[in-house]
Amino acid sequence: MKIGMIGLGTVGTGVAEWLIKKAHPSLCLKRIADIDIERERQFMPEKSLLTTDAHKVLDDLEIDTVVELIGGIEPAKSYIMKAFEQKKDVVTANKALLSSHWVELMESAKRHNRKIRFEAAVCGGIPLLASITSGLIANRISALYGIINGTTNYILTKMEEGIEFSDALSDAQKRGYAEADPTLDIEGVDTAHKLSILSALCFGRWCKPDSIYIEGISQITAADIQYAKELGYSIKLLGIAKGNVLKVHPTLLPKTHPLSSVSGVYNGVYIEGDLTGPILFTGKGAGMRPTASAVISDLLALARNEEFVLLKTEEAEPIPISETTSRYYVRFQAEDKPGVLAAISGILAEHKISIASCIQKERGDVVPIIMVTHDAKEADFVSALRKIEQSPKIKEALMIRMEE
Amino acid sequence: MKIGMIGLGTVGTGVAEWLIKKAHPSLCLKRIADIDIERERQFMPEKSLLTTDAHKVLDDLEIDTVVELIGGIEPAKSYIMKAFEQKKDVVTANKALLSSHWVELMESAKRHNRKIRFEAAVCGGIPLLASITSGLIANRISALYGIINGTTNYILTKMEEGIEFSDALSDAQKRGYAEADPTLDIEGVDTAHKLSILSALCFGRWCKPDSIYIEGISQITAADIQYAKELGYSIKLLGIAKGNVLKVHPTLLPKTHPLSSVSGVYNGVYIEGDLTGPILFTGKGAGMRPTASAVISDLLALARNEEFVLLKTEEAEPIPISETTSRYYVRFQAEDKPGVLAAISGILAEHKISIASCIQKERGDVVPIIMVTHDAKEADFVSALRKIEQSPKIKEALMIRMEE
Numbered sequence: 001m002k003i004g005m006i007g008l009g010t011v012g013t014g015v016a017e018w019l020i021k022k023a024h025p026s027l028c029l030k031r032i033a034d035i036d037i038e039r040e041r042q043f044m045p046e047k048s049l050l051t052t053d054a055h056k057v058l059d060d061l062e063i064d065t066v067v068e069l070i071g072g073i074e075p076a077k078s079y080i081m082k083a084f085e086q087k088k089d090v091v092t093a094n095k096a097l098l099s100s101h102w103v104e105l106m107e108s109a110k111r112h113n114r115k116i117r118f119e120a121a122v123c124g125g126i127p128l129l130a131s132i133t134s135g136l137i138a139n140r141i142s143a144l145y146g147i148i149n150g151t152t153n154y155i156l157t158k159m160e161e162g163i164e165f166s167d168a169l170s171d172a173q174k175r176g177y178a179e180a181d182p183t184l185d186i187e188g189v190d191t192a193h194k195l196s197i198l199s200a201l202c203f204g205r206w207c208k209p210d211s212i213y214i215e216g217i218s219q220i221t222a223a224d225i226q227y228a229k230e231l232g233y234s235i236k237l238l239g240i241a242k243g244n245v246l247k248v249h250p251t252l253l254p255k256t257h258p259l260s261s262v263s264g265v266y267n268g269v270y271i272e273g274d275l276t277g278p279i280l281f282t283g284k285g286a287g288m289r290p291t292a293s294a295v296i297s298d299l300l301a302l303a304r305n306e307e308f309v310l311l312k313t314e315e316a317e318p319i320p321i322s323e324t325t326s327r328y329y330v331r332f333q334a335e336d337k338p339g340v341l342a343a344i345s346g347i348l349a350e351h352k353i354s355i356a357s358c359i360q361k362e363r364g365d366v367v368p369i370i371m372v373t374h375d376a377k378e379a380d381f382v383s384a385l386r387k388i389e390q391s392p393k394i395k396e397a398l399m400i401r402m403e404e
Numbered sequence: 405m406k407i408g409m410i411g412l413g414t415v416g417t418g419v420a421e422w423l424i425k426k427a428h429p430s431l432c433l434k435r436i437a438d439i440d441i442e443r444e445r446q447f448m449p450e451k452s453l454l455t456t457d458a459h460k461v462l463d464d465l466e467i468d469t470v471v472e473l474i475g476g477i478e479p480a481k482s483y484i485m486k487a488f489e490q491k492k493d494v495v496t497a498n499k500a501l502l503s504s505h506w507v508e509l510m511e512s513a514k515r516h517n518r519k520i521r522f523e524a525a526v527c528g529g530i531p532l533l534a535s536i537t538s539g540l541i542a543n544r545i546s547a548l549y550g551i552i553n554g555t556t557n558y559i560l561t562k563m564e565e566g567i568e569f570s571d572a573l574s575d576a577q578k579r580g581y582a583e584a585d586p587t588l589d590i591e592g593v594d595t596a597h598k599l600s601i602l603s604a605l606c607f608g609r610w611c612k613p614d615s616i617y618i619e620g621i622s623q624i625t626a627a628d629i630q631y632a633k634e635l636g637y638s639i640k641l642l643g644i645a646k647g648n649v650l651k652v653h654p655t656l657l658p659k660t661h662p663l664s665s666v667s668g669v670y671n672g673v674y675i676e677g678d679l680t681g682p683i684l685f686t687g688k689g690a691g692m693r694p695t696a697s698a699v700i701s702d703l704l705a706l707a708r709n710e711e712f713v714l715l716k717t718e719e720a721e722p723i724p725i726s727e728t729t730s731r732y733y734v735r736f737q738a739e740d741k742p743g744v745l746a747a748i749s750g751i752l753a754e755h756k757i758s759i760a761s762c763i764q765k766e767r768g769d770v771v772p773i774i775m776v777t778h779d780a781k782e783a784d785f786v787s788a789l790r791k792i793e794q795s796p797k798i799k800e801a802l803m804i805r806m807e808e
Binding site: 119127130261284307 | 418422523529530531534535538539540541542543662665677678679680681682683684685686687688693694696697698700701704705708710711713
């Protein structure tokens with residue numbers, strides 16, 4: 001197999017190092033394109049392999065497999081389409097592209113009778129996608145819950161020590177776990193990209209990322225994490241896919257749930273198959289070497305001419321978040337005056353929302369009141385919340401959804 | 405693909421039900437052999453499919469794939485060898501056979517240019533073997549720790565509630581988690597079978613089960629589990645493979661170790677890859693439907709003509725347990741008299757074994773003294789233990805190895 005790589009960033013460098021140092025008999029790295037071939041890297045391939053022109057890879061008739069590692073929509077998409085036209089198979093880690101153009105990419109691959117593999121696009125260090133499409137192939141999957149963004153999981157884990165979000169984010173940035181502009185991670189967009197791919201693989205339902213309800217973690221305070229802990233829960237940013245529900249939001253998970261103990265930069269994906277029952281995969285989701293591991297496993301699967309089995313997949317719309325049902329954790333910051341609790345619980349009752357537990361213990365001008373509800377429809381809960389917030393005695397209301 | 409099945413037990417019934425009800429276009433179940441075709445089963449295939457003669461499967465030239473689900477060494481081994489000779493591929497769940505005749509089976513398959521797959525032999529509900537051989541193929545695996553027997557994990561989990569071993573075993577038997585004769589499970593033999601297979605796949609080192617050091621869980625008391633908990637550990641029956649160490653024994657694992665939270669009948673396998681870092685797979689290891697899921701994924705992989713990639717594998721001997729190094733938990737039952745602790749710690753010091761922590765709090769005629777050591781060579785520790793046991797003041801000494 002003659003391989004051309006486009007993108008010599010962190011992951012590309014890891015892949016190139018493995019291919020060159022291990023010199024696997026089936027895999028020959030013929031050319032690497034990157035816009036910057038001068039920059040010092042942790043591993044430097046021979047100058048003769050490098051080019052600044054991606055078309056030197058795409059137009060090379062000897063190259064039969066293109067590894068696309070530049071990320072983003074364009075020019076990555078054009079490169080991949082061109083690769084198919086040129087009768088080349090593709091390995092990519094590009095979750096933004098896959099999630100936003102799934103059907104187009106898969107159809108183009110099929111039309112040109114080419115293969116596309118992307119194990120590295122979701123949870124690089126975990127052999128997850130092949131496990132879903134091949135290992136669990138006999139199953140009907142009913143639900144998937146994933147901690148699929150290491151940056152946010154690291155931040156939430158740090159916050160369990162009592163550190164506030166902004167400090168935990170700085171810490172993650174210092175360690176290289178979060179980017180200078182961390183928006184895509186902390187606002188849940190990266191999780192939605194991966195969830196879109198997982199939904200296509202598990203259910204044959206592809207939902208564009210911008211159709212997925214997304215809520216990030218920047219509103220969560222260290223206090224919320226402590227209250228959740230007192231109630232027996234941890235807070236995780238989850239991607240959730242079940243039936244026609246597809247959503248990304250911080251979630252209170254019981255401490256006894258297997259995903260609760262997935263901490264730090266680790267990813268964890270919990271899948272319910274009708275035959276297997278629940279399965280949990282845990283490992284590193286990102287980083288040079290875990291992601292390179294996934295890219296190379298894809299290359300070797302292509303070298304063995306393995307098929308990547310996809311369900312018949314159609315574009316779908318998740319149901320609106322307002323129509324979903326959940327239990328809710330809510331923290332009100334309320335004036336410490338008589339009648340506040342009665343007012344809140346009265347409005348909840350009006351909306352037929354029943355309270356499972358309540359914590360109010362501090363004293364001061366403004367005190368936190370924590371409530372946990374039983375199952376309620378989101379539209380009802382939100383309208384109750386809007387009404388409660390109109391009270392001048394309520395300074396703030398933060399809601400976090402729950403899962404069992 | 406025309407499939408012949410030998411063995412219509414629990415798993416066979418699950419596989420037959422799926423094949424017949426789902427009617428997958430690639431998979432046609434042509435014949436099922438079992439010594440008893442009259443017994444009522446949860447799902448009854450048409451009588452016309454059934455035969456009591458396995459050779460009606462093996463000699464049928466239309467059948468190209470044999471599913472062996474009778475277990476045990478003979479006649480399973482002869483059937484599989486015959487299947488290869490008759491140009492049939494094989495899917496098996498037979499861990500006893502694979503672990504004891506690995507090289508012979510693999511060589512016979514190769515000689516006849518046939519395939520053998522056995523995802524169901526280890527952790528049925530977890531797509532583990534394909535993940536190791538394909539997903540982690542770029543990695544050098546340095547260690548594997550597995551909770552790979554659900555029966556013992558259920559018993560140990562029950563014992564965390566303060567129930568003694570024999571009651572927990574009865575409970576497991578009542579629920580169908582343990583067999584009437586539970587020896588193979590509780591004495592660690594089943595774990596050794598699976599560990600032997602995992603070692604061949606991860607390291608290319610095949611060790612016969614009888615060369616593997618095996619210690620079961622029947623010596624563990626509910627009190628040990630409580631003491632371990634106080635020290636911050638859980639007790640799990642682990643199969644451990646790292647370097648030339650291959651062993652099965654109850655193990656104190658820190659509560660923070662990901663395997664510590666794998667409870668009940670669940671299996672968990674923790675693998676360290678040089679690229680991926682640590683990965684944990686958790687799911688059901690046994691049962692009709694999880695195991696059927698694995699068998700069917702193998703059948704579909706054969707239908708796609710996928711290769712099951714094996715490392716070049718040689719027979720190897722694990723190093724003797726006496727040459728291994730570990731930390732140790734030890735519980736002495738000692739007379740509550742002056743000088744006992746001094747005597748014990750003196751003998752340990754003579755053998756250069758240093759004590760990390762010690763618990764002695766109850767009072768009575770005979771009291772438990774719990775010690776945790778730093779790293780020590782097993783031979784040294786055992787000879788210290790033998791010497792301590794000679795003291796008339798020591799009534800019992802139970803040692804459990806530890807991992808970090």
